Every structure is written in structure tokens, then in C-alpha cells.
Amino acid sequence: MRWEKQAPQPQCLPDRPYYLCPRRFTCPPMAKPATINGQTMKKIPAPMTDRHSPLSYHDLLATWQQWMDEAPDFPPLDQWLRKQAKRGEKLPFSQRQQLHDAMMQAMHFRQLADALEILFKDPEFDDWYNWDMIWSQNSLPKAIPQHFWYWIQLRSGENWQTPYQLSQQKERRRHFIDCRTRVQQQEHPVLALLWYGIRPNWSTLIEDRAAASEWTPQARTHFVRSQPHRPPLWLRPANMIDDHQLTQLEQALQQDGVEAGLENGRLQATGGSDIFYSQAFKNGELEVQDLASQMIAESLNPQPGDKIWDACAGAGGKSLAMASVMQQKGSITATDINGRKLEELKRRSKRAGYRNIRSFEWDGDSPLRLPAEIKKQGGFDKVLVDAPCSSSGTWRRNPDARWRTTDRRVDLHKLQQKLLQQAARGVRQDGLLAYATCSWFVDENEDQVKEFLKQNPDFTLLHQNLLGSPEVNSDTMFVAVMKRVS
Secondary structure, three states, rough: EOOOOOOOOOOOOOOOOOHHHOOOOOOOOOOOEEOOOOEEEOOOOOOOOOOOOEHHHHHHHHHHHHHHHHOOOOOOHHHHHHHHOOOOOOOHHHHHHHHHHHHHHHHHHHHHHHHHHHHHHHHOOOOOOHHHHHHHHHHHOOOOOOHHHHHHHHHHOOOEEEOOOOOOOOHHHHHHHHHHHHHHOOOOOOHHHHHOOHHHHHHHHHHHHHHOOOHHHHHHHHEEEEEEOOOOOEEOOOOOOHHHHHHHHHHHHHHHEEEEEEEEEEEEEEEOOHHHHHHHHOOOOOOEEHHHHHHHHOOOOOOOOEEEEEOOOEEEEEEEHHHHOOOOOOOOEEEEHHHHHHHHHHHHHHHHHHOOOOEEEEEOOOOOOOOOHHHHHOOOOEEEEOOOOHHHOOOOHHHHHHHHHHHHHHHHHHHHHHHHHHHOEEEEEEEEEEEEEOOOOOOHHHHHHHHHHHHOEEEEEEEEEEEEOOOOOOOOEEEEEEOOOO
């Protein structure tokens, strides 16, 4: 998202997702000279007057070296950049923006850059699957930064100031063009996956998803090729409004400088001024929520008078979406293991004026102790389990998350099933249970539902769907809705 508004300069808010922060491009240059491969780099200040000057490799490599030095365990990049934004002097706005975008591009194509370097040195190399099994982001410090970033620059199509000392620059460019041609002509299937930020060994995961969702070859190709591209920022009216009011809201955002538009009756922002400083947001007229997430909340068809449990509510996006159509009638019980997220939910519900949401912590280790009125009717009418997952459906927004997923998957599978089993005990007879993730992996979705139904014959599956991309330009999420029949 490219925001053009520069004033006023707001404070970074710790409870705001980093990619929405108006100061997210404030990445300071090095506090001291960086040393790369034993060579001390001189800091060359960028001109403050030229908003469109190309990003210098000096600033780019300095920030990259800080990332290597300060983040050996590779925490989420947005968190690291947010901390960097609070330190040191600032680059001009255009270069801060380029620097942020460059780091994100590196997260998309970091494995591809290694593969291009291998093929540049050994064009006959073909042991890609074994290479992928041992490859990790910890190999990045071993790469020569100038070579690594040149591949990133070529793949992302950026116009950075290439250092004159880059070895074999012309040969590398010819090699890149040759590889791109092979991808376009489908001559190298593994390179084609890497080209779009997908590990070779994930090919089976994609094929499993294509089979489960009955994708056409065109849909599969579109899904793969969309991975390096960030979806728009989807917005949701805070309360039910008609089409005319929605158009008025769109126009109000445009008047505030937000590049807002309607797509199939849904509101999205693709750039312009910061949405958080629009009058509509200040007035509590809208919320930021991905379209696929909105569709999960809609899958339970919340109605006025319903008693609903949002078991893994987090900061409450889906709780708020359900409350928006309940007209202050009925109740939503929101729980999460993280109390700080629930505090954010309380702030958001107060801002929206919802008085029917209550929240408290729940760790999922034992069944929820039902409130008196819920126990009296035998359980909740509807329960949503938005389970922790690999977050593979959000990698387009958070590309560095894909490199942290493999070590946690087995533990996540156990946690997902445990939460689903525990939450099911809170569903009354003829009530609905929705299981959701922000993942497109079949083993986190359809396989978990199948296992749950096998162990719980008192539930029956009504429907299950993959939501969002590739059908629409949003995150990719999953939801299954089940009914308790006995």
C-alpha cells in the first residue's frame, strides 16, 4: 500500500498492524558504518530534495546487514521494521518507502535469489528437491549481499543504484533473462515455483489444494502467480448500510484522499492517504478487515438474538463483523489466550458502540465454563473456531512468514484439533460450529474437519469452502460449517 500523505506525522501505534502504519517506511540508515564481507561501507547521505531518486545500495545493504545482525532468529519483519522506525535519523520519504518495499521483495524472492546464484555458477544443477530440504533462511548470511540484492532487484523490476563494483553484472543480467524465458516457456517447473516465491517441496501442497478445491489449470496458475502481489486493503462498514450509503462512504474516503473503490459491492482501498486519518474512520463508520475474513463471519449467518461464541477471537475482527448485523440483540462471547488482544477488542467494540460483546481469556485446555444464560439453553447457538495456523493464506501481505512455517506445523495440527474438540462442547443441539483458518493447506483444513467428524458423529457437515484468492483479490482463508444433530 502506497500512502502519499506525509503530514501530520502520527505516532506509531503498537496495536496497529505494521503494514497499515503511516510511518511504516521510516527505516533509518545505519547508526555506525556497516561491515559487509570484511569491507567497511561509507555512508553516503541521500539528497533530501529529490523525492524520486533511486534507492542507494548503501542504505539498502546497511539495513539488510542490521537485519542479519540484530535478528538471528528472524522475527516477523514488520515488527523489526517498526522498532527500526523509532531509532536514528530518517531518510527522505521516497527512499523510506523504497526501502520498506525492497525488504518485502527480498522476503518474497529470497530463495529464488539463492537458486539464481546456483544456476549462474552451475547451469546443469538439478537436485532441487534435496537442496530445498536443507535450505533455510539461515543460509542468507552466507550469500554475498551485492549478488543477493541484484537478483532481488532484477526480479522485482526496481531501479536501485547498482554499485559499480558488482562482479559480472552484464553476465548476471543475461542469465536472469534466460531464466525468465525458461519460466515463461514452462521449461523449468521448479524454477517456475521459485519465481513466484514458492518452495519446490510445496508443489504437493498446491496440487492437494487444487484437487480439493477442484481448480481449473487456469485457477491454479493464477493462484501461484499472485503470490508475490499484495492484495488491496479491504474495508467493512461498521454497521449495516444500503448501496446508496455505501457509495456515499466510498466518495467520502475519496474526498479525504484515499484511493477507494467498490468491487462487487465491497469496499477496498488501493492507495492514497492513510485510511486511519480519514473522517469516516475517525467517526467509526468503517473497519479494516480482509474480504476473506468478512466472509468467514458471514458463514455463520449471525442474526439478532443469536448467542455466539468466538472462541479464538484475537483482536475481534470477526466478533465485530458479526455484531454489526445483530442490532445490539443477542450476545457475543469472545475468548482468546492472549489478554492483550482482548483489550484491543474492548477498545474497538467501544469505538463501534457495540454493547453485546463480552470477553475473557480461555486457553483451550478444558471446556469453556458456560455463562448462566448459555448453560440454561444447552449451549451457544453458534460457535466460531478461528484456529491458529500456518497463516499461508496471508503470505502475500506478510511474505517473511512463509519461511517460518515448517517447524511448527505438527504442533499446530494438534492444537487445531484440540481447540475444535473443546469448542464443540459449547454448541447446543441444532447449533452451528464453524472451523476456520487463514491457511490454504488441506491438512489444516479439510483434513482437520474430516478427523473431527470421525470422532464426533453428533455433528454433520453443512458446507466447507476456500475463501478469497484465487477467486477474488484478497487473502486466502477456509471455513467449514457443521451442525450438531444430536
